[in-house]
Amino acid sequence: MKPFTNHTGVAVPFDRADVDTDLIIPARFLKRIERTGYGDVLFQSLRYLPDGSPNPEFVLNRPQYREGSVLVAGRNFGCGSSREHAAWALQDYGFLVVIAPSFADIFSNNAAQIGLLTVVLPEARIREILETASAREGYQLTVDLEGQTVVDGFGRRDRFEIDAFKRHCLLNGLDPIGLTLQHEAELVRFEAGRPDWMPRVAAEG
Amino acid sequence: MTARTLVEKIWDAHVVHRGDGEPDLLFVDMHLVHEVTSPQAFEGLRIHHRRVRRPDLTFAVLDHNVPTWPRTQPITDPISKKQIEALERNAPEFGVRLEGLLSQRQGIVHIIGPELGLTLPGMLIVCGDSHTATHGALGALAFGIGTSEVEHVLATQMLPQRRPKTMEIRVDSALPPGTTPKDLILGIIRKIGVGGGMGHVVEYTGSTIRALSMEGRMTVCNMTIEGGARAGLIAPDDTTLAYSEGRPYAPRGAAWARAVEYWRGLPTDPGASYDARVELDAKTIEPFVTWGTNPSQSEPVTGRVPDPDAQSDPRARAAVERALAYMALRPGTPIQEIAVDRVFIGSCTNARIEDLRAAARIAEGRKVNPSVRALVVPGSQQVKAAAEREGLDRIFLGAGFEWREAGCSMCLGMNPDILGPGERCASTSNRNFEGRQGPGGRTHLVSPPMAAAAAIAGHFVDIRAWGGER
Numbered sequence: 184m185k186p187f188t189n190h191t192g193v194a195v196p197f198d199r200a201d202v203d204t205d206l207i208i209p210a211r212f213l214k215r216i217e218r219t220g221y222g223d224v225l226f227q228s229l230r231y232l233p234d235g236s237p238n239p240e241f242v243l244n245r246p247q248y249r250e251g252s253v254l255v256a257g258r259n260f261g262c263g264s265s266r267e268h269a270a271w272a273l274q275d276y277g278f279l280v281v282i283a284p285s286f287a288d289i290f291s292n293n294a295a296q297i298g299l300l301t302v303v304l305p306e307a308r309i310r311e312i313l314e315t316a317s318a319r320e321g322y323q324l325t326v327d328l329e330g331q332t333v334v335d336g337f338g339r340r341d342r343f344e345i346d347a348f349k350r351h352c353l354l355n356g357l358d359p360i361g362l363t364l365q366h367e368a369e370l371v372r373f374e375a376g377r378p379d380w381m382p383r384v385a386a387e388g
Numbered sequence: 389m390t391a392r393t394l395v396e397k398i399w400d401a402h403v404v405h406r407g408d409g410e411p412d413l414l415f416v417d418m419h420l421v422h423e424v425t426s427p428q429a430f431e432g433l434r435i436h437h438r439r440v441r442r443p444d445l446t447f448a449v450l451d452h453n454v455p456t457w458p459r460t461q462p463i464t465d466p467i468s469k470k471q472i473e474a475l476e477r478n479a480p481e482f483g484v485r486l487e488g489l490l491s492q493r494q495g496i497v498h499i500i501g502p503e504l505g506l507t508l509p510g511m512l513i514v515c516g517d518s519h520t521a522t523h524g525a526l527g528a529l530a531f532g533i534g535t536s537e538v539e540h541v542l543a544t545q546m547l548p549q550r551r552p553k554t555m556e557i558r559v560d561s562a563l564p565p566g567t568t569p570k571d572l573i574l575g576i577i578r579k580i581g582v583g584g585g586m587g588h589v590v591e592y593t594g595s596t597i598r599a600l601s602m603e604g605r606m607t608v609c610n611m612t613i614e615g616g617a618r619a620g621l622i623a624p625d626d627t628t629l630a631y632s633e634g635r636p637y638a639p640r641g642a643a644w645a646r647a648v649e650y651w652r653g654l655p656t657d658p659g660a661s662y663d664a665r666v667e668l669d670a671k672t673i674e675p676f677v678t679w680g681t682n683p684s685q686s687e688p689v690t691g692r693v694p695d696p697d698a699q700s701d702p703r704a705r706a707a708v709e710r711a712l713a714y715m716a717l718r719p720g721t722p723i724q725e726i727a728v729d730r731v732f733i734g735s736c737t738n739a740r741i742e743d744l745r746a747a748a749r750i751a752e753g754r755k756v757n758p759s760v761r762a763l764v765v766p767g768s769q770q771v772k773a774a775a776e777r778e779g780l781d782r783i784f785l786g787a788g789f790e791w792r793e794a795g796c797s798m799c800l801g802m803n804p805d806i807l808g809p810g811e812r813c814a815s816t817s818n819r820n821f822e823g824r825q826g827p828g829g830r831t832h833l834v835s836p837p838m839a840a841a842a843a844i845a846g847h848f849v850d851i852r853a854w855g856g857e858r
Contacts, residue, residue, distance in 0.1 A: 210452075218428045259586065268535075270534070293536065296536035380508075380643040381508075382508065384447050
């Protein structure tokens with residue numbers, strides 16, 4: 184995982200609550216066995232018209248947001264399915280940060296796994312950001328994970344809270360599996376004490 | 389010792405490592421795997437030269453992509469076929485047991501877990517699928533994870549997790565006639581909203597929950613994620629034990645007795661407290677029909693499509709307007725006047741034998757409306773076989789329903805069973821998101837008997853006034 188320290192980018196306002204993972208990426212695009220290449224189908228049903236051409240009304244297709252890399256959305260972002268493809272698609276498209284009043288539990292875990300930063304700010308502040316990002320072309324936000332701040336060009340500075348361990352892993356780009364494997368000795372002890380009634384599956388046969 | 393909840397007891401029993409400021413490292417007793425969220429995880433193992441640490445605690449099945457037409461016919465979608473073949477290759481390479489397309493035990497992962505006794509009380513279970521919450525019905529802590537976490541569990545059999553907050557959802561009094569566990573969970577989500585359970589694990593309690601069958605409990609726990617909570621549990625009791633005893637992977641003899649002794653200690657201690665509590669009177673439950681594009685947007689079947697102008701908050705009004713535009717519904721339309729093109733009876737929410745029986749009772753001696761195409765998809769090959777032994781297939785086929793092989797089918801639009809653009813479906817599945825059942829498809833979530841009745845009438849009907857109790 185690439186470390187995340189800070190990022191400055193154009194804010195893309197997506198003023199909608201309860202954005203579900205089927206909206207982020209429909210299931211028919213989950214049939215591939217690769218981890219990359221999902222950016223083109225991000226928000227597929229909103230982004231393209233039935234004939235396959237870009238929907239000019241949708242925020243990602245508007246010229247001023249083409250280079251956008253900070254998505255700003257409503258509460259409960261990423262609800263629904265556990266598909267990590269949703270986080271992959273956002274990152275593959277070019278988003279480095281998603282800012283919302285709240286995130287669905289599984290989505291925020293998935294995002295952290297791949298270094299896509301999720302930032303929680305109060306709903307009232309999100310509304311202001313959405314309004315400014317809609318009104319002002321090229322409105323940028325600087326997200327600093329080290330200092331836990333979101334700063335805009337007008338001098339507005341918001342501090343955000345984030346799980347300290349998650350922050351540590353993101354800042355250092357740590358491999359979570361590698362960290363867990365350091366606890367092998369404890370694992371072996373735990374395994375020896377597991378109850379014998381727990382189901383076990385015979386391997387292939 | 390301090391009083392603890394069911395969730396806290398299971399959590400504490402699975403902590404392998406606890407460090408200052410770190411998430412707890414939890415041991416996973418059973419890792420269920422399917423073809424959609426696993427290929428990149430196995431590939432990750434390969435890249436890092438890692439093995440599956442506990443193949444004996446890992447169980448794979450094909451369900452999401454699987455066509456529900458006869459198994460003798462080929463899979464025509466080349467991309468689906470490739471994904472299925474990836475798991476067929478990965479499972480033996482990493483020593484993982486796979487129930488393949490021709491297995492008599494194949495089925496939707498959340499149906500076969502409990503059915504095979506892979507899911508038992510007190511276990512910690514994960515799967516790369518949000519409806520893993522289903523397994524909580526047995527008193528297991530079970531939740532969905534993403535592909536990176538699937539790889540993590542394959543490689544280590546552990547998962548770092550922050551301790552969630554707990555929420556009690558207590559439901560008392562008897563479910564009214566004509567309502568089902570599906571209506572109960574739709575009623576709960578209607579009350580708490582789609583984000584109501586965020587950050588929490590739910591424990592369902594109360595006399596209504598106690599009175600539910602195991603299969604009814606699975607329907608309720610299944611849709612916990614639709615209320616925003618990753619897991620929903622019901623404490624094990626005699627109903628749980630009677631269900632689990634004798635299942636293929638359940639312990640036997642002395643081991644069973646030891647397990648039962650352990651399980652008896654799992655229910656929440658008197659005096660233990662939850663971080664949040666919700667109470668509901670089951671008398672308020674009616675046969676619900678969703679009208680919108682998330683599972684909290686439902687009305688009793690006797691109600692009407694809501695008016696966005698009744699919402700004072702402009703954002704809430706815009707959300708209702710957007711949902712109605714997608715669903716092509718006019719405010720004030722009686723729910724019972726909504727005509728459907730398709731009916732889907734199936735999914736990990738409602739494709740167990742009791743669901744099929746309830747739908748068959750409505751279908752028996754009646755005919756599917758000529759304007760409707762209706763599909764019944766058993767949740768597993770074992771459910772299918774049981775239904776056929778009881779003659780339910782004859783009832784459905786005789787009434788004009790299609791009778792299929794087991795799989796996720798029309799729940800999620802990634803196999804040949806999909807809605808066409810603009811098609812309207814009465815569905816027993818769990819999500820009515822835009823495009824969920826196919827691009828432009830319109831989903832109304834209902835119970836199995838309500839779906840069967842809609843197939844026959846061609847529109848929604850109140851089964852209570854329509855012989856729902858026969």
